[in-house]
Amino acid sequence: MNKDIYDHKVEFPEEMRNHMRVSHHKAKDADKNGEGYKRNQELQSQKSMTYKQLKRIKNFFDNFKGKNVDHEFILNGGIEMKNWVNNELRRMREGIYMTKHNKSETGMENQHIQTHTKDGIDVRPSKEHSKTVDKYNAAVTESLRRINEIISKI
Secondary structure (H helix, E strand, O other): OHHHHOOOEEEOOHHHHHHHHHHHHHOOOOOOOOOOHHHHHHHHHOOEEEHHHHHHHHHHHHHOOOOOOOHHHHHOOHHHHHHHHHHHHHHHHHHHHHHHHHHHHOOOOOOOOOOEEEOOEEEOOOHHHOOHHHHOOHHHHHHHHHHHHHHHHO
């Protein structure tokens, strides 16, 4: 699923850019060659972030062993940045999942499984993942879904 969002960008909001400026000011005694100093300066003026950048920041926070008052942690945006990055990554992933899920619910076969080749032979996803409603056209499928929804409420 991550390959579907690998080239996506998200807006880096003004309040987060301001937060990075404040974080930089809080860690004014930090080593200019230390972890996070250069990233902080870049993020202060950046209006969007790529998925790759979000993953790098998440990786920093996931592997950081120090304390929340350390310069590296503060320069990387602290708890606020960690939460913002995690929320953005979650939204991106959920967006891709929901798109595939909705396509699957409307009768498009195997949205979550990718076809691939092995030793030059096309390998199709397993037939056990297909649904019998795929045999019907979209209008009939939608009608059946609505009928089942109404019946389940009774």
